[in-house]
Amino acid sequence: MASASSSPCEEQLQCSICLDGFTEPVSTPCGHNYCKHCITGYWDRSTLIQCPLCKKKFRKQPQLQVNTEFRDILKHFNHMKVNGDEDRAKPGEVPCDICVDLKLKAKKTCMVCLASYCQPHLEPHHRVKTLKKHQLIEPVSNLEDRVCKKHDKMLEFFCDVDQKCVCFMCLKDNHASHLAVPLEQAFRDKKGLLSRVTSKIKIIENTKSRNIQEIKCLVERTKKESEKELADIAQEFNALLLALQRSQAELMEKIQKKQKAAQREAEDVVTELEQEVSELRRRRSECEELLQTEDHLSFLQSCSTLCIYKNLVQSNMPIDLSDFSQQSSVGMVKEAVAKMGSLLRHQMEMISHEARLSNDWEGPAAEEIRRDDFYEEVWNPPKDKLMMIQQNDAVDVTLDAHTAYTKLVVSEDGKQLRFDEGLPPPDPFSPQKGFQYQPFILGTEGFSSGRFYYEVQVGGTGCWVLGVVKKSIGKFVSHFPNPEQGGWTFLKLNNTKSQSQDEYFPGTCSRSPLSLRQRPQKVGVFVDYEKGEVSFYDVDARTLIYSYSGCAFIETPSAVKSFFYYIAGISFGNRPKLYPFLGAFSNEGNSDTMLLITPVAHAI
Structure with a gap:
């Protein structure tokens, strides 16, 4: 239904079924008007053929024709309504000061009459000779701000000394000795000055925008350089680790080869010694058996053929066991690792503090370096550039x-x-x-x-x-x-x-x-x-x-x-x-x- 605020004329021009403006209006035999598609759809959905308003029943569905005269009236009314809505003053727009009930939008403001006029009420200013001389400007709402509070006159001049707008009476009063120019001239001067300031601001803005872009590009380039530097540092450390691992593998391989060679040599010596022990046992058995005889001739003849003393001398040669022992390299390795670790640690701390000092940044004092299994000495990193120099x-x-x-x-x-x-x-x-x-x-x-x-x-x-x-x-x-x-x-x-x-x-x-x-x-x-x-x-x-x-x-x-x-x-x-x-x-x-x-x- 139409709102309560709508005029009766508007309510009469709305379809009672769709509650909207008529589209192809038709009239029923009982005299009520509906949209053609609304009434036909209503009858198609209903079992009874009757008027929705007066409930009058029909034997069969009437043949409806579009009411062309009523349709033309609707079009004319809608056209007038649209034009009226366009000219009506909306919130934020300057209304006409002459309109009473329906405030239309003002087209011009008269600086002499101190009033704003819509197009119909502005017509006398275009027709009457005396009103044609009035100054018309674009609509403004703050007319009271354009009038001198003291003399109740229009502000037509600008005082350069006090930097304020004044009326012609003020020039004879408080601003008699001041330099004043018309508002138009002051407007042009201020506008030119503001234009130059705007140009300078734009130049500064463009410069700072370029600085922003340069800083962003520098940050991005620095980021890429840092990433590359980190990758190079990681590569160098990986190369160092690989070199240490290769050295470790080579040292272990040499120690293992030396151990295997010593083991083979020891096994050969043990085999030879076992053979000599077996031979000595055999000869000792012969000697013990010879010691049991009491025949002097047989004893002397057998004793001379044994060659006991020569074999005893050769079998009793001392064996140097140091030839089979392997000298330990653990001490040398520990000492070398400790020296390299201390040197590396010292150099890394120096690089770190050089990086801080190169950026003129003095960070908090470094914590005391903890002692571990490899580093016996504690090195205090420099806290400032002078300490590093010292x-x-x-x-x-x-x-x-x-x-x-x-x-x-x-x-x-x-x-x-x-x-x-x-x-x-x-x-x-x-x-x-x-x-x-x-x-x-x-x-x-x-x-x-x-x-x-x-x-x-x-x-x-x-x-x-x-x-x-x-x-x-x-x-x-x-x-x-x-x-x-x-x-x-x-x-x-x-x-x-x-x-x-x-x-x-x-x-x-x-x-x-x-x-x-x-x-x-x-x-x-x-x-x-x-x-x-x-x-x-x-x-x-x-x-x-x-x-x-x-x-x-x-x-x-x-x-x-x-x-x-x-x-x-x-x-x-x-x-x-x-x-x-x-x-x-x-x-x-x-x-x-x-x-x-x-x-x-x-x-x-």
């Missing part, structure tokens, strides 16, 4: 007293350096082996490859310098060596303005001083010759103070020099040695400065 690259540095400045005092063991102001200055006319003008000294041993590290106790208030230099700087250097001259150093000076404040410089005091949180008491010097790096560490704080990178350790001779070396048949050594370099000197009353080369302690 464990693997520490060298024993001794100072060369022959290279020292005359006011430097070197201890007998070559580990302690002290500046003594009371010593006489160098004689300029007498030849000196050490540095002539500055209180510097070199280490006894130089390094031309690999990595090395040493530590110096620098506490106190004195001034000092330390690092590494090439020996080519010479003994007549009159200032602190810099990288261009073949010296990579780190030095401490007293601030001339504030005696309580120290200043630290990389290489030369002409640069700005470094900013350190605390005064270092022990400084570690690390050199990686192959990578061209020189780093200085605060050992107690376990932090990096300063680092040189890309150092030109390896010298490349000029083309002319290389040609002359080639002609002369001289091999040019292009890997000069780097020597530990220390210096201690007096500055503003610090007459006794001491440096001490300390053994490298492996932090736990």
Whole structure:
């Protein structure tokens, strides 16, 4: 049935059987209307031919014809209904302010009348001359927001100073001295600005999208590389296991062959000994039988023919049983396996921590390695990069007293350096082996490859310098060596303005001083010759103070020099040695400065 809210006209245009609009409407003899297929279907299912509404019975099924006039009326009504539904304001749409009962959808909003109109009510604005001048815009629902609350006038201007919309009365009131432009112009300007901002946002968005894709591709490539790396590592370990298994099989095969050969030799010896024992028993029986006779002549004749003594001498030869024993290889195997296991374990731990440090990741402290059947020594893995350097690259540095400045005092063991102001200055006319003008000294041993590290106790208030230099700087250097001259150093000076404040410089005091949180008491010097790096560490704080990178350790001779070396048949050594370099000197009353080369302690 039709809903209660439907109009009576709509109810009359619905079939009482299907409760929907008529399709091919027909009329029964009693005057009621039905859909043709609805009434014929009703009669086909029923035993009686009667009207569903008034229950009037018919003798036979009437011949029904479509009511064409009624059908046309239905079509016209449905067309009007569809048009009315399309123009009706739906939720969220702007309704017409003039419509009373049925609110139609607004087509335009008048900015002068401050009202929204549907198409029929908008007709006067297209016809009346005075209304044609009104400004019409697309329908808007918030007309109250377009009116100045103070002057009750339309907002027609935009104030650039206050960044707000104002009416023309506001320009004479609070915004008299402000720059204001019409809304259309402000709209175009803001729209252009927003368009440019949108373009920039789009560029940034595209850039970040590309970054996302690149990161995803990098992650995917890294994943594939990791999978390949894992496969290669597994292959290497499998090859190692196969090699160990082959070595085990070969060793066991050799031991078994040796055991079988010794067994065959022992069996041959046992057979021979058994034959000799049988022969000895026979001769012993003859001797016992001969001992029973009392005939002197027969005894002597029989005794001379037995050859007893010769056989006794040959049968009593000692047998070396060590020829049949097999030397045990278990001890050697255990010792070799223990050494290989310890070395392998150490190398794997180093690889693992190198992988962590290469990603600048400092994980939690590694657990103490447990002792098992094969490893007797416990190895503590490094917890940071400095500890790894201390464990693997520490060298024993001794100072060369022959290279020292005359006011430097070197201890007998070559580990302690002290500046003594009371010593006489160098004689300029007498030849000196050490540095002539500055209180510097070199280490006894130089390094031309690999990595090395040493530590110096620098506490106190004195001034000092330390690092590494090439020996080519010479003994007549009159200032602190810099990288261009073949010296990579780190030095401490007293601030001339504030005696309580120290200043630290990389290489030369002409640069700005470094900013350190605390005064270092022990400084570690690390050199990686192959990578061209020189780093200085605060050992107690376990932090990096300063680092040189890309150092030109390896010298490349000029083309002319290389040609002359080639002609002369001289091999040019292009890997000069780097020597530990220390210096201690007096500055503003610090007459006794001491440096001490300390053994490298492996932090736990």
